[in-house]
Amino acid sequence: MIATLISDFGNKDNAVAIAKGLILKSNPELRLIDLTHEVAPYDLLQCSYLLNSAFRNFPERTVHISMFDIMHQNPSRILFALLENQVIISADNGMFTFTFPHSDIKIWEYRDSESANYIEWLRKASQLIHEMHAANFHFEMLDASICTPEVQTTPLRAKVKENQLDCHVIHIDRFGNVVLNITREDFEACRNGRRFSIRIPRNIPVTQLSRNYNDVIPGERLCLFNSAGYLEIAIREGSAAQLLGLELFKKDQLIYNIIPIEFS
Known part of the structure; x- marks a missing residue:
């Protein structure tokens, strides 16, 4: 199991090593894969993007453990769901309502899931994974109950105006490429064949939209839709975020984070 x-x-x-040790204690045959541990602290928007853009690429019944902001509430609860066989x-x-609204x-x-610290939460989550595997992922066989998350959050979507989209930066990768909170589908719906x-x-x-980074010469700016389907601003062989x-x-800096896309 992955x-x-x-x-x-x-x-x-x-x-991270402590977390892996706790998980492997209950599940020694588990194959652990790191998505990332560099989510900006308390940045639900970035964590949501990175998880949502990655989980569909794994085999069915892969277990994705979000250890982001475990102690958002104290005591902390353990929630889980099956989505697209993952x-x-x-x-x-707020992860579930924010990412999958x-x-x-x-x-x-999970039963008695309330935890006073992240170590306790991880121990219980590890036991849950063990029981899931034993029950062949039939949640009805687990000592768990359907619930509604107490923390309700609303996704930060691009603001749609008549001739404009107001977007925000949701991720910056190690190359300085900047990802905006607009998908190709939503972009094309708003664009409706117009110039942008x-x-x-x-x-x-x-x-102009590029198909890949090599469509422009080194040092030139471009935008394209990345493998996750989100609009990305980049500079070939340079850092768009920095430059x-x-x-x-x-x-708290909403005005300075708006990137407008105008249509004509």
């Missing part, structure tokens, strides 16, 4: 891990733990200390486990921190999924709570212009403050607008002054969305 399990993936995503968290905001970072890699500077032993928190199992997702998370604390009750329109999905018709049942969310379950991505307005980056103090920079010349981007007005264009783009940063991750922050609630």
Whole structure:
């Protein structure tokens, strides 16, 4: 069985190793794969994007363990769901309603799941995985009940205007490529065949879609839809985030995080 891990733990200390040790104690045959542990602390938007864009690429019945913001509530609960034949486990921190707002999924709570710290939460989550495997992923056989998450969150969507989309940065990868919160489907629906212009403050607008990074010469800006289907701003062989002054969305700096896409 495969399990993936995503968290905001970072890699500077032993928190990730401790988590893996706790999980493997109950599931020694489990294959653990790291999605990332570099989610910005408490950044639900970035964690949601990284998890949502990755989980469908794994074999059926892979277990995806979100260790992001485990102690959002104290005590913390263990929630889990089956989505597209993939199992997702998370604390009750808004992850499910934020990431899958329109999905018709049942969310379950593990028995006696309330935990006073992240170590206790991981021990219980590890036992849940063990029991899931033994029950062949029939949730009805587990000591769990269907529930509604206490923490309800609304996805941060691009704001649609008559001739404009107001977007936000949801992820910056290690190359400085900037991902916006707009999918190809939503972009094309708003575009409706019109020309577009991505307005980056103090920079010349981007007005064409590229198929890949090699469509432009080194140092030139471009935009394309990445493998996850989201619009990405990049500079070939350069950091768009650094050179264009783009940063991750922050609630307290809303005005400075808006990237408008104008249609004409």
